[in-house]
Amino acid sequence: MTQDIFLLIEHIQGQVSDISYIMAAAARELAQNEGDSVIGILFGSGAEGLKDSLAVDKVIYCDHPTLSEFTSDAYKRTLISLLEDYSPRAILFGNTTLGADVSSSLAAHLKFPIINSCLKISDSGGIISQICGGKIMVDSQLADKTTLITVNPGGYKPEEGQSSSSPETITFSPPDLENLKVQLTQYIEPEAGDVDISQEKILIAIGRGIQTEDNIELADELAELLGGAVCASRPVIDQGWLSTSRLVGRSGKKVKPDLYLCLGISGATEHIEAITDSKTIIAVNSDPDAPIFDIAQYGIEVDLFDFIDPLLEQIENAKND
Numbered sequence: 001m002t003q004d005i006f007l008l009i010e011h012i013q014g015q016v017s018d019i020s021y022i023m024a025a026a027a028r029e030l031a032q033n034e035g036d037s038v039i040g041i042l043f044g045s046g047a048e049g050l051k052d053s054l055a056v057d058k059v060i061y062c063d064h065p066t067l068s069e070f071t072s073d074a075y076k077r078t079l080i081s082l083l084e085d086y087s088p089r090a091i092l093f094g095n096t097t098l099g100a101d102v103s104s105s106l107a108a109h110l111k112f113p114i115i116n117s118c119l120k121i122s123d124s125g126g127i128i129s130q131i132c133g134g135k136i137m138v139d140s141q142l143a144d145k146t147t148l149i150t151v152n153p154g155g156y157k158p159e160e161g162q163s164s165s166s167p168e169t170i171t172f173s174p175p176d177l178e179n180l181k182v183q184l185t186q187y188i189e190p191e192a193g194d195v196d197i198s199q200e201k202i203l204i205a206i207g208r209g210i211q212t213e214d215n216i217e218l219a220d221e222l223a224e225l226l227g228g229a230v231c232a233s234r235p236v237i238d239q240g241w242l243s244t245s246r247l248v249g250r251s252g253k254k255v256k257p258d259l260y261l262c263l264g265i266s267g268a269t270e271h272i273e274a275i276t277d278s279k280t281i282i283a284v285n286s287d288p289d290a291p292i293f294d295i296a297q298y299g300i301e302v303d304l305f306d307f308i309d310p311l312l313e314q315i316e317n318a319k320n321d
């Protein structure tokens with residue numbers, strides 16, 4: 001086993017995903033403790049240029065038309081083949097649909113240990129994971145064989161994993177990618193719905209803390225006064241209180257507003273991975289330990305119903321002055 005730290009670069013439709021930069025930042029921290037190299041694994045078709053903005057020492061690039069967009073089977077087969085040639089100390093994956101899919105099947109297939117939901121690397125090189133919705137923090141150590149790690153957004157900023165110098169490329173020949181069980185036939189963009197929340201500059205995001213459907217009118221009022229739109233976490237959508245076009249998160253839309261005001265949202269990975277491009281996140285939550293406070297620039301520990309009415313009043317007064 002070498003001391004290198006690998007990470008699987010995620011990209012979609014020609015764009016490197018933020019989680020790849022976050023992983024590069026985490027990998028640098030992990031490598032820094034041991035003086036190891038950070039090496040990105042990039043799969044794609046004509047996609048070598050995607051490596052240029054990543055803060056890694058080298059990139060192992062595998063080019064094949066079947067790898068142009070992610071499919072579980074093709075990625076897994078290529079990684080298994082790659083790991084016949086390389087034996088890194090750790091491989092980082094995003095705790096995303098892609099990363100969770102590939103890392104878990106790889107761990108099962110190769111019998112590699114896996115550490116999930118890494119948020120930070122501690123000063124002593126420990127993997128700090130945030131589990132049970134942020135209620136439990138775990139400090140794990142790498143095993144004495146290649147360890148797989150899934151990385152949550154929130155612990156590092158994407159800018160920390162970016163670089164202006166292009167890393168060296170090592171090309172890797174793809175294995176046989178015929179007869180795959182899963183193949184991509186079409187990429188379908190989600191429908192915009194009545195409001196395209198991915199384009200809104202101001203979003204009032206409501207979570208389970210809003211408690212009842214009737215209370216949504218408070219968020220509507222706030223959105224109207226501020227010139228924004230209301231969006232929600234999954235429990236609100238699952239209740240049928242808002243249409244699925246308003247869902248933010250892994251199963252919904254990724255958003256990038258100037259202001260993301262979250263009311264009663266805990267900050268589960270599946271939600272926050274879609275809001276990290278927001279310019280300012282303000283979180284209102286009555287639980288001081290809610291993980292949303294880890295990524296918000298401003299946090300207000302308060303019952304949201306004690307917060308909205310005075311805020312509405314103050315905005316109205318300011319507008320009337």
Ligand SMILES: Cc1cc2nc3c(=O)[nH]c(=O)nc-3n(C[C@H](O)[C@H](O)[C@H](O)COP(=O)(O)OP(=O)(O)OC[C@H]3O[C@@H](n4cnc5c(N)ncnc54)[C@H](O)[C@@H]3O)c2cc1C
Pocket residue numbers: 133206207208209210232233234235236247248249250251252263264265266267268269270271284285286287290302303304305
């Ligand atoms: C495969 C998969 C995909 C998923 N996709 C998504 C997705 O796309 N989007 C998504 O959002 N989730 C998704 N989830 C669900 C996700 O894991 C969380 O369960 C969900 O985000 C939690 O929503 P929440 O924060 O609104 O609710 P909770 O986690 O229940 O949090 C409610 C928060 O409200 C606070 N609160 C309660 N009352 C008040 C009050 N009066 N004032 C202030 N604060 C209050 C609480 O302290 C708590 O922090 C997915 C899960 C899986 C497994």
